[in-house]
Amino acid sequence: MAPLTSLTTALLFSSLASASTIQFNIARNPAAEEAQLTRRQLTNLYKRAGTVNVALTNAENQGLYFANVTVGTPGQNLALQIDTGSSDVWVPSTTASLCGNAKEGGCPNGAFNSKSSTSFQDVETNGFNISYVDGTGSTGDYFQDTFKIGGATLNNFEMGLALDTTIGTGIMGIGYNTSEANIDTGNGTEYPNLPLAMVNAGAINSAAYSLWLNDLQATTGSILFGGIDTAKYSGDLISIKVYPDSQGGRTTSFTVAFTSLSATSSSGTDQLTPANYATAAILDSGTTITLLPDDIATSIFEELGATVSQQLGAVVVPCALAENSGTINYGFGGTGGPTIKVAVSQLVLPLTLTNGRTPTYTNGQAACQLGIQAAGDLPVLFGDTFLRSAYVVYDLENNRIALAQTDFNSTSSNVVSFASQGAPIPSATTAANEDQVTQTATGVPKVGTTGTADGTAAATYNPTATGLNAANGFAATSTSTSTGSKKNAAGAGPEPFAWSRVVVAGVSLALAGVGGGVFTLL
CATH class of the missing domain: 2.40.70.10 (Acid Proteases)
Known part of the structure; x- marks a missing residue:
């Protein structure tokens, strides 16, 4: 397309030469149009590359935000509460007594059956122990398995498996790995938690994420890893x-x-x-x-x-x-x-x-x-x-x-x-x-x-x-x-x-x- 100044000059010249209707025949260039479309697509791809966008559900508008994930092979569906104040991803086990106790609320957001996963690896028996000031908590093993979230797949991702828990839903801790439960208890060493594991897997470019919870009446929000x-x-x-x-x-x-x-x-x-x-x-x-x-x-x-x-x-x-x-x-x-x-x-x-x-x-x-x-x-x-x-x-x-x-x-x-x-x-x-x-x-x-x-x-x-x-x-x-x-x-x-x-x-x-x-x- 001609620059704006050249087009203005051409229109002025044509109006002076003749008062009759002027018809412009604009020749299309399919190759140029295709190249322009490709550039736009590449620009959008560049903006979105290295990010993982995850929808969040606000449970009953009460301020408990959950992300849907799958764990294991084949994948088992769970909803985990996001928590920037802790650092471990942990899931309740189907063998935990609470998950089978409807009177106590059970595990309404899903529990993980380790025996049903062909990629499950127990890496630290009795190594997982997280407690809360009100006396609730979870204990069990650290394990590695396939973890999928927002289209990203992490192989051999380390998590906690709550074999005994007083909390009926799993937690997706995404804070600093320096505050992982095994560090606080002195039972282990730091491991790549979710933000770092996503970087290591090439899913995101940097260990960072953005949180958009939306308003009190909204039932959904989002977390964007890497952007x-x-x-x-x-x-x-x-x-x-x-x-x-x-x-x-x-x-x-x-x-x-x-x-x-x-x-x-x-x-x-x-x-x-x-x-x-x-x-x-x-x-x-x-x-x-x-x-x-x-x-x-x-x-x-x-x-x-x-x-x-x-x-x-x-x-x-x-x-x-x-x-x-x-x-x-x-x-x-x-x-x-x-x-x-x-x-x-x-x-x-x-x-x-x-x-x-x-x-x-x-x-x-x-x-x-x-x-x-x-x-x-x-x-x-x-x-x-x-x-x-x-x-x-x-x-x-x-x-x-x-x-x-x-x-x-x-x-x-x-x-x-x-x-x-x-x-x-x-x-x-x-x-x-x-x-x-x-x-x-x-x-x-x-x-x-x-x-x-x-x-x-x-x-x-x-x-x-x-x-x-x-x-x-x-x-x-x-x-x-x-x-x-x-x-x-x-x-x-x-x-x-x-x-x-x-x-x-x-x-x-x-x-x-x-x-x-x-x-x-x-």
Whole structure:
């Protein structure tokens, strides 16, 4: 095709020469068109080469994200929960007693029969042992077998086989291999976990992946190994440091510098952290809620008018809060670092009792759970109630995290792969003057719940400990964080936002039964 300037000149000359209709006969060049099509196809192939895209399923919109995989030869189908906070892929064995116990929930996402796989190899008998702070865990063997995910095939991939487990679903740990279970227990040496094994197999170019969980109402999201998808976020993708542990100097978790928090409503923005604030925080997809420092969490509770229900083990808000348009704004890496806005509507989670009913306030309002809790003695963790609003790139090669505002329900895709092993995050800029933090936690806590026969979570209820009277319908006054003087990291602090007006001070919960609604931290 002629350059635009030449075509314009030709049209001008023709109009001056004759006022009659001008017909252009454009000769087609099949060879040139084919070459152009080939170039476009090669460009798209280059962008997608070295990536593995995996769809994620959000179980009942509860924030438990699963990837479908096959294990063994022939392949056995399982759904594994993704977890950036751990490092081992492990699967429950069909011989585990829990998997055959329907009353305890069984293993609803599949279990692995090692005897049915012709490629199974047991590599470390009794070597697999992973435990959680709530007393749950799994023990068994390390084994190697064929593992398929998102079109990629890994031969002789090492995993844990849970022969004895109190957890009914397998976990796909994709964190640093320096925190593998056998390292923590001192029983073994590091092995190539999933991100590294995908590099070794040539499936991806670099040990990195991008996480797009989509919004709270969505039933699916995705994880893209080896690349980013520029159509899944808006604004700038900004890279910040991942910090090593203070003990030993190893990088074992996705610890970043959490440097600011503010709340925005129709009346304006309140800053909830002081100037020059910085604390270590872990980005963990296996944690369904977000655990913040106690003083900051208290400030948010006051802003939103939330109450702490000891008997439910949850921070409770009216479900009507989901209609509010306010945001909680998280900053990372200091000045010039990324800021992620989380809509208040994304923080209101369902709260269901073991009898299937929703608890209500005495004024008839339905009660829901707030997706933020105080960390207490646990590390600060940014779980799915934060991660849904962020497009997050985890770069294990360079110890970097890149964050951008997610584009909810995006139907477009523009995949760009990491150019090579150790290459920088594509399309990302680096935060300037990054604040420094120290990770003093010894590991990522793993808090679970007890599964009921119908697969829902069940909270522990002790009427004596909570002061409830079991004979009068379990009605009880919830503990309000709004009582007494306001605790605010920014000083005296602002007044609560308009959205807190839906809460009546000192309101009590009218409970028809106590149980469910405690969310699993994995």
